[in-house]
């Protein structure tokens with residue numbers, strides 16, 4: 001194998017929501033910008049671009065990550081899920097439905113990040129207590145709702161999955 | 164904002180990474196979890212000419228017990244340590260501390276090695292590394308050395324690592340028989356950096372008498388601070404209130420905090436005393 005070299009552009013292949021994409025990217029392109037601009041998937045939002053707000057949260061290889069703190073080249077070969085991949089056709093994902101039912105969003109800017117974080121939280125802990133939900137979502141900021149309904153929405157899904 | 168342009172390489176082995184780092188000279192840096200480095204790049208508080216990405220180096224991501232030593236590869240993610248049965252069995256204080264590092268998505272990516280080299284004085288890994296007298300294994304292309312955590316941290320965000328070195332492994336002593344620990348952290352929200360945090364480990368005999376003690380403070384000094392003066396006070400005691408108060412006062416006297424928006428220097432010093440008392444008490448009542 002040839003020795004690894006420093007490069008400024010790389011061709012990457014990623015699977016996003018089940019679709020295969022191949023693109024050439026400058027190595028400094030953030031994964032969040034790649035998803036939004038190169039792939040046109042704009043459900044992933046950018047609030048702070050330095051890791052504190054959680055709006056850009058996506059699932060990479062089954063775990064939640066900040067897409068503003070990864071470079072697109074780092075996702076080469078990875079399997080990504082964004083909010084666009086959550087619903088089953090016209091049928092909303094249980095978390096989406098529950099956010100709707102519980103009024104867990106107002107302006108909606110933070111919502112996709114919360115949903116993706118909640119997906120990972122429930123994967124890791126399908127029956128979280130209220131406190132565990134609050135801990136699990138502590139990395140996501142919402143300036144509208146006051147969080148109570150977001151916690152309620154996640155709790156409702158956790159309870160459904162028990163019955 | 165977006166990072167300024169740089170060159171990027173993703174080596175497949177530690178040797179290759181060391182060679183690339185050497186070739187890149189002072190203007191090359193390694194990328195681990197990116198949870199501290201990438202924010203600095205995005206905010207343009209830092210810029211680099213070239214980045215050596217360690218994320219595909221599986222030989223730096225492991226948890227291995229070697230007799231009385233727990234060896235953790237530098238690229239092991241916070242989350243992997245948090246939920247590791249092996250770590251829980253060998254040195255449970257590490258699982259406790261890991262759970263306090265940032266939020267879930269941060270812990271999924273961030274690494275123990277990255278946190279130690281980033282050297283935020285309020286971070287959990289530097290604190291427990293100082294408390295437990297961890298040893299850090301550093302490699303460059305033509306050298307390998309081991310530095311005690313208690314000597315590694317020099318100032319906020321400053322350590323003894325050289326530009327051509329990679330932190331490869333962190334070695335913690337396995338908790339000996341009779342070991343108990345306490346961990347106390349004051350912060351506004353779960354996942355935030357500590358305003359003040361205390362980690363301690365004691366060994367107690369069957370009657371509850373202390374034979375060894377080690378306590379460190381985070382968030383209240385320019386580096387995580389191991390307070391050696393605590394040990395002679397608590398050793399030989401059974402943890403009565405007067406001893407805990409005297410030990411906590413030693414800790415508060417040892418730190419030189421600075422104030423910021425989260426708390427004044429005075430407040431931090433007072434919290435060192437309060438949390439040190441609580442941490443020692445927690446250890447004794449374990």
Ligand SMILES: Cc1cc2nc3c(=O)[nH]c(=O)nc-3n(C[C@H](O)[C@H](O)[C@H](O)COP(=O)(O)OP(=O)(O)OC[C@H]3O[C@@H](n4cnc5c(N)ncnc54)[C@H](O)[C@@H]3O)c2cc1C
Nearest residue numbers: 051195196197198199200265273274277278286330355356
């Ligand atoms: C919102 C948010 C909240 C956070 N909260 C906390 C918290 O409460 N407590 C806490 O401790 N941390 C917190 N962090 C930081 C987080 O723990 C980082 O993961 C950690 O500080 C750095 O580790 P990293 O693997 O991400 O390293 P990187 O960000 O990739 O690297 C950090 C620095 O270390 C160098 N480096 C990394 N690995 C090595 C190595 N093996 N050898 C040599 N040099 C290396 C890099 O060149 C860089 O200079 C938070 C981060 C965010 C974004």
Ligand code: FES
Nearest residue numbers: 047048049054068
């Ligand atoms: S945009 Fe990524 S965390 Fe705020």
Ligand code: FES
Nearest residue numbers: 106108142143144
């Ligand atoms: S709904 Fe507006 S920021 Fe959360």
